[in-house]
Amino acid sequence: MKIIGLIIVVVTGALLIYAAADFPAWSDPASPASTYLSPHFIEKTMEETSVPNIVTAVLADYRGFDTMFETTVIFSAGVVCFFLLRISRREEEEPETRYYRHVLTGVTIQLKEGYKIPPSDDFERIDAAWTPPDLIIKTGCRILIPFVQLFALYVIAHGHHSPGGGFQGGVILGASIILLAISHDLRTAVRRMSEKLMAILCAVGVFIYAGTGALCLLLKLNFLDYSALAEVLHVDPITARSHGILIVEIGVGIAVMATMIWIYNNVSSAGRYRQGL
Amino acid sequence: MDIMNIIVCVLLFSGLFFLTGGAVGILRFPDFYSRLHPAGKLDTLGSLLAMTAFALFNLHHFSMGALLTSLKILLIVVFIFLASPTATHGIVDAGVRAGLAPWTKGEKRR
Numbered sequence: 001m002k003i004i005g006l007i008i009v010v011v012t013g014a015l016l017i018y019a020a021a022d023f024p025a026w027s028d029p030a031s032p033a034s035t036y037l038s039p040h041f042i043e044k045t046m047e048e049t050s051v052p053n054i055v056t057a058v059l060a061d062y063r064g065f066d067t068m069f070e071t072t073v074i075f076s077a078g079v080v081c082f083f084l085l086r087i088s089r090r091e092e093e094e095p096e097t098r099y100y101r102h103v104l105t106g107v108t109i110q111l112k113e114g115y116k117i118p119p120s121d122d123f124e125r126i127d128a129a130w131t132p133p134d135l136i137i138k139t140g141c142r143i144l145i146p147f148v149q150l151f152a153l154y155v156i157a158h159g160h161h162s163p164g165g166g167f168q169g170g171v172i173l174g175a176s177i178i179l180l181a182i183s184h185d186l187r188t189a190v191r192r193m194s195e196k197l198m199a200i201l202c203a204v205g206v207f208i209y210a211g212t213g214a215l216c217l218l219l220k221l222n223f224l225d226y227s228a229l230a231e232v233l234h235v236d237p238i239t240a241r242s243h244g245i246l247i248v249e250i251g252v253g254i255a256v257m258a259t260m261i262w263i264y265n266n267v268s269s270a271g272r273y274r275q276g277l
Numbered sequence: 278m279d280i281m282n283i284i285v286c287v288l289l290f291s292g293l294f295f296l297t298g299g300a301v302g303i304l305r306f307p308d309f310y311s312r313l314h315p316a317g318k319l320d321t322l323g324s325l326l327a328m329t330a331f332a333l334f335n336l337h338h339f340s341m342g343a344l345l346t347s348l349k350i351l352l353i354v355v356f357i358f359l360a361s362p363t364a365t366h367g368i369v370d371a372g373v374r375a376g377l378a379p380w381t382k383g384e385k386r387r
Binding site: 141 | 359363370
């Protein structure tokens with residue numbers, strides 16, 4: 001089996017190298033891409049979409065299909081991580097002794113099997129590998145996380161004018177929650193952003209993107225042709241393209257954020273959602 | 278050669294001095310904890326001074342846009358000042374919890 005795999009890899013590599021010879025020379029001004037495609041984007045992006053950042057316009061409008069399936073790839077990465085790693089509650093053996101910590105006094109209680117604790121906010125469930133979160137790190141992260149999230153929203157919303165957009169902003173948003181999980185513990189982060197919410201948000205992000213495309217189809221234009229949104233948004237078709245880009249960027253941001261947190265939760269706790277990195 | 282240029286040069290070169298010291302310290306110190314000492318302190322101070330120099334240099338041709346950019350650079354300074362020592366503390370904390378004993382005099386360098 002290994003030899004067959006090796007042969008396939010070598011043959012594919014050889015084909016790719018053979019095909020690379022047909023590429024136009026590096027930065028050749030006469031190549032097809034730079035004779036009419038690039039000049040069109042450089043000269044016409046502003047009048048066609050009213051987006052100053054050409055990269056954003058190309059990414060979310062001119063080749064919106066590609067970006068939509070990139071978002072889908074990220075969604076499937078999260079789902080695959082979930083299916084491979086997550087150990088479901090039924091299969092998982094509940095440990096014989098469980099630990100609870102009284103938050104106000106810091107007293108740890110050990111419970112044997114069969115005993116329960118009255119439902120109350122004063123007790124938090126902890127694991128045998130639990131270590132008290134450090135005060136300096138906790139405070140430092142608590143100060144930083146709001147600014148990180150604010151910056152992430154800025155990156156998403158300002159993608160029209162400066163480098164940024166849904167992918168980058170989504171990653172920063174996800175990193176802020178991961179920072180919370182690192183500085184406090186995984187249970188704290190999961191309490192804020194539960195697993196179910198992550199799964200739903202992951203799908204909602206892709207749905208916003210594909211739904212915007214389908215809405216354009218319903219409004220009698222091509223899939224992902226945002227100028228169809230002009231009727232809904234009450235603006236002219238060019239501004240509608242600019243707004244359409246913002247809508248799909250928000251979708252991408254939501255999907256990327258949820259997937260980042262979902263993958264981190266599954267990988268860091270080996271699918272058990274307990275401590276134990 | 279006005280006074281602003283001199284201040285910017287002094288800040289920039291002192292920043293570079295501390296950054297170089299930090300790099301030498303990371304290479305020369307004998308163990309994990311002592312290597313984190315220059316990494317945490319000198320890098321913070323070095324980038325702090327250098328960033329302040331950039332913010333001042335940017336104000337050379339004064340305008341509202343330049344002032345805004347300088348304020349953004351100063352914000353970077355504030356966040357480095359918060360984040361870098363916290364991160365160093367976190368790494369040291371993880372080392373202590375993992376049970377790594379500090380280096381003592383006479384031991385081999387590791």
